[in-house]
Amino acid sequence: MPITPATATQSSSSGAAEAILLELVDEDGVTIGTEEKLAAHRPPGLLHRAFSVFLFDERGRLLLQQRALGKYHSPGVWSNTCCGHPYPGEAPFAAAARRTFEELGVSPSLMAEAGTVRYNHPDPASGLVEQEYNHLFVGMVQSPLRPDPEEVGDTAFVTPDELAERHAKDTFSAWFMTVLDAARPAVRELTGPSAGW
Numbered sequence: 001m002p003i004t005p006a007t008a009t010q011s012s013s014s015g016a017a018e019a020i021l022l023e024l025v026d027e028d029g030v031t032i033g034t035e036e037k038l039a040a041h042r043p044p045g046l047l048h049r050a051f052s053v054f055l056f057d058e059r060g061r062l063l064l065q066q067r068a069l070g071k072y073h074s075p076g077v078w079s080n081t082c083c084g085h086p087y088p089g090e091a092p093f094a095a096a097a098r099r100t101f102e103e104l105g106v107s108p109s110l111m112a113e114a115g116t117v118r119y120n121h122p123d124p125a126s127g128l129v130e131q132e133y134n135h136l137f138v139g140m141v142q143s144p145l146r147p148d149p150e151e152v153g154d155t156a157f158v159t160p161d162e163l164a165e166r167h168a169k170d171t172f173s174a175w176f177m178t179v180l181d182a183a184r185p186a187v188r189e190l191t192g193p194s195a196g197w
Contacts (some may be wrong), residue, residue, distance in 0.1 A: 021092055022085045023135045029116060032162050034088050038128075041073065045120065045129030051096045052134055052179040053082040054096040054187060055108055055141040058165050060195025061157035062187075064143055064166075065103070067173070068153045076153060078166065079173035080180065081141075083134075092135035104155070105146025111139030114186030121174040136183045160196040 019036040024046055026032050031049070040046045055063045062083045067074055082103050086095035093113065101107050112138035121130040145155055158166060167177075180187075187197045 006042060021088050023088050025049050027118065027133075029133045031088075036074070037085070041128040041130070043122070043127065044130050045091070045122075045131030047118075047131045047133060048085065050130075050132040050134045051083065051092045051094065051099075051137065051141050052080050052175075052183070053096050053100055053108065053111070053137045053139070054114070054180070054183050055081040055100070055106075055111075055139050056187075056191055056195075057141060057157050059157075060191040061159055062163060063104075064156045064158055064163075064197075065147075065152050066154040066156075068149065068151050070150060073126055074123055074173050077171045078156075079176050083173075083175075083179070093137065096135070097136075103151040104141075105148070105149055106141050106143050108137075108139035109142045110190070112186065112190070114138045114183045117179060117182035119127050121178065121179045123174050132175070134175075134179060134182075136179060136186070138183060139188045140190070144170045167184050 021034040022040050023031050024033045024035050025048060035046055040048045064078050065081055066078050067076060067166040069075045082100045086092050097108060097111060116136065117134050119132060147155060162177050184197060191197055
């Protein structure tokens with residue numbers, strides 16, 4: 001498993017664990033400071049930078065990820081291919097590529113920006129709040145997945161019809177439909193009209 005600040009306990013020179021910091025932003029996405037990750041998600045939530053990735057196979061099917069049961073936020077629910085938060089000063093594109101590799105063991109192909117979306121989604125199960133300025137990315141996955149079991153519980157490639165069936169019976173992340181709907185124009189451009197997105 002790759003060792004990163006998101007998956008390892010860091011120790012400072014005093015031996016104390018270092019906090020994972022997120023970038024706080026204003027309504028225009030301009031950085032205004034930093035905050036510890038969990039504190040930024042406690043109600044009412046602090047607006048912070050995030051990213052969401054949507055990867056597709058050569059048949060135009062979307063790669064879904066079921067979040068591992070050990071996740072502190074939204075464990076066990078289905079969501080988009082990958083999502084997370086850039087480190088302070090890290091470009092969202094670089095963070096999206098990095099976390100996709102860390103979680104799924106693949107590097108996205110043809111990954112492109114797909115806009116941004118701002119939302120406020122409370123998560124009733126955890127009591128946490130997603131106040132996010134989210135950078136969206138779409139791309140292709142062209143190599144076998146090697147998911148990290150500490151991050152990913154399961155994966156599935158789905159057509160639009162299969163997604164609708166799964167969404168009706170399985171639990172999805174609070175933000176999933178918001179980010180998917182915002183990314184749809186770029187998804188359609190990438191997958192073409194025959195894929196049905």
